[in-house]
Structures are given as structure tokens and as C-alpha cells.
Amino acid sequence: MKVLESAENYLEAILMIREEKGMVRAIDVVNHLGFSKPSVSVAMKHLEADDLIRRNKDGFIYLTESGEEIAEMIFERHNLLTDIFVRIGVNPETAREDACKIEHDLSEETFEQIKRAYTAHKNEYK
Numbered sequence: 001m002k003v004l005e006s007a008e009n010y011l012e013a014i015l016m017i018r019e020e021k022g023m024v025r026a027i028d029v030v031n032h033l034g035f036s037k038p039s040v041s042v043a044m045k046h047l048e049a050d051d052l053i054r055r056n057k058d059g060f061i062y063l064t065e066s067g068e069e070i071a072e073m074i075f076e077r078h079n080l081l082t083d084i085f086v087r088i089g090v091n092p093e094t095a096r097e098d099a100c101k102i103e104h105d106l107s108e109e110t111f112e113q114i115k116r117a118y119t120a121h122k123n124e125y126k
Contacts, residue, residue, distance in 0.1 A: 003050070003052070003070060005104040006043070007043070007046070007047060007050070007052065007070075008070060008071075008074045008104055009033070009074075009100075010029065010033070010040075010043050010044075010047060011047070011052060011053075011063065011067050011070050011071035011074065012071050012074040012075050012078065013029055013032045013033050014029065014053065014061055014063055014067075014071060015063065015068070015071035015072065015075055016032065016075065017029065017032055018063075023060050024060060024061040024062075025059050025060060025061065026040050026041060026044055026059065026061065029043075029044075029061070044061065047067065051064055051066060051067075052064055052066055052067035052070065053067050074103055074104070077099070077103040077106065077111055078096075078099050078100060078103045079099075080114070080115055080118065081095075081098075081099035081102065081103055081114075082095045082096050082099040083118075084114070084118055085098060085099060087122075
């Protein structure tokens, strides 16, 4: 299932927050992404309608199996691309920002080849 870049960003944020705090509420997403409460609320409704998240009666947000899969894929791309950029000399903040810009647009084939080549030659960089 192809999802919009914005949905991928929300799912990745939910995964990151969960890894950091254990539980996720909408306000955590607001603070993490710097978006308004109404924007996050609308996004959560769309993600829930698309069966990518679930919310319980206490307001905690959980990734569904599909949501988890997408979030992990984007998170892996983000981390690997950031690491590559930093290792070739890009400032870490710029590296994170640039990784975020391109992590959504790479085909699976291109990403897998980047990952394969990087893994094989990782020690050659700084």
C-alpha cells in the first residue's frame, strides 16, 4: 500500500516516540513534529481510517501491523541515509534533514542497492 509522505512522517514519529517513551499520545506527536494540535488530530483520524494506527480509550496511539511495517521501513531509510551522509562529512543536522527529504522518494530497489553497497564498504568511510 502506497501512503503519502506526510503519513510516513507521522508513522515514523510515532515509532520514534514509542521507542523513547514507551507510549504515545497525540500531544507527543505535536511536540515531536512541531505541528498544531488540530493538524495532528486530523492526521490521526486519517491514519486510523487507513488502519495504520489504533487509539485506545485513554488516548494512547498504537501502530497496526501495516503502520509498523511502514514506520520501520522509513526509520531504517532515515537512519542509514543519515549515517552515510555523516560519514562522508555532512554536518549531522544537515544529514538528518537531507535524509528526511529523500527517504520517501527512493524506490525499494535503489534503497536496497545503497544499503548493500554501504554495508559492504562501511569501514572505508571515516
